[in-house]
Amino acid sequence: MELRRPPDAQHAVAALGNGSLALAGGTDLVPLLRDGIVRADTLVHLADAVPRGIDGTRIGAGTTLAELEVDPQVPAALREACAQAASPQLRSMGTIGGNLRQATRCWYWRLRFPCWLHGGEVCHAKAGQHREHAIFGNERCASAHPSDPAAALLALGARVRTDRRELSVAELYRLPTDESRDVVVLAPDELVLELDVPLPDASVYLKAMDRKKWAFPLVGVAAARFGDRVAFGLAGVAPIPWAVDSADDLDRATPLPGTAYKVQIARALIARAFSAL
């Protein structure tokens, strides 16, 4: 394996694709490489290639979660989502750009079962152990998206600038299909460079997890109020971050036997988040 450290985004993009993968904080990618879930001939280290830092509503993709959780310019929902994500060491290493691309924690996928998300025919979680899995968008794959910050960015209506286009966080994700099992619309050599995060009138992130610190979300609920409008983004409930307009949308959830409890948790957290605004 080879490691490159391009001096800017243009060189980084040129080095990506054809067996090359982008490496930022490495908190997800390094274990995935070691476990053989992801393969790469070349790692393209992004330390010098993507912007890092916060300037008003603009956040460089190389900014760490630790930097976001303490910056008063950052809306509360994103600060709180970062502060409750992972562990201090992981937050100091992991970047917001990488966080948006993190893979599911589904143990069938992580243990390299030949599951649908890996290109197989069946979702093993649906018939097997799935307490931590999805209640929405789970027809083909019941994995749950683990990112707290992504749910916050979804509720905040954040936009993503890549090396070739701008799109909203809502447009960044899409449910995997038979044709493409990826959960983002980005090309293999496309690089997230920057986020633009609108300032809401109020926002909050609430998270239910198995312990008080350092756990992935069973359900995470971000809420952001812009004038009279309130938007919600949910983590841990679907293969991608999931937007809902109100708790009524939970009536359309499709929980598995082992995830029905998540509907109740989501309903409670949405009500609490709404009253906190």
Next chain:
Amino acid sequence: MLELTINGGVHTLDLPVDRPLAYVLREDLGLTGTKIACGEGHCGACTVLLDGIPTLSCITLAHTVGEREVTTIEGLREHPLVDAFVRTDALQCGFCTPGQIVSASALVAANPSPTRDEVRHAMAGNLCRCGAYPKIEEAILTWRD
């Protein structure tokens, strides 16, 4: 060849790209104070400082360290936290202790008088399967005594 600055000394090494820093420290340089437990960035036993920031060396590729200075538990042998952990009996098996002290050293460097909540927030990434958490908290809260 790769140059790493560790505890003030410079080491020149020929390493494969996929070699994590923790294995370099322990197996190539004999700095066995840094422990590897989960090996996948969950438990914090392998915590070292990179330019003063607690970092998981088991999932940090050595080639990505760059010019950042590495501080391991061996570089903190004179730190008052070491005595504080002994004085308060803040360990049982001791395997997680190097990582605990490394994380705590960064906390007290930034915030010499942390509250209990601040200790819990900063130390959440260092797991102790013996459950010595109350005494680890006490060690950090009283580190200058």
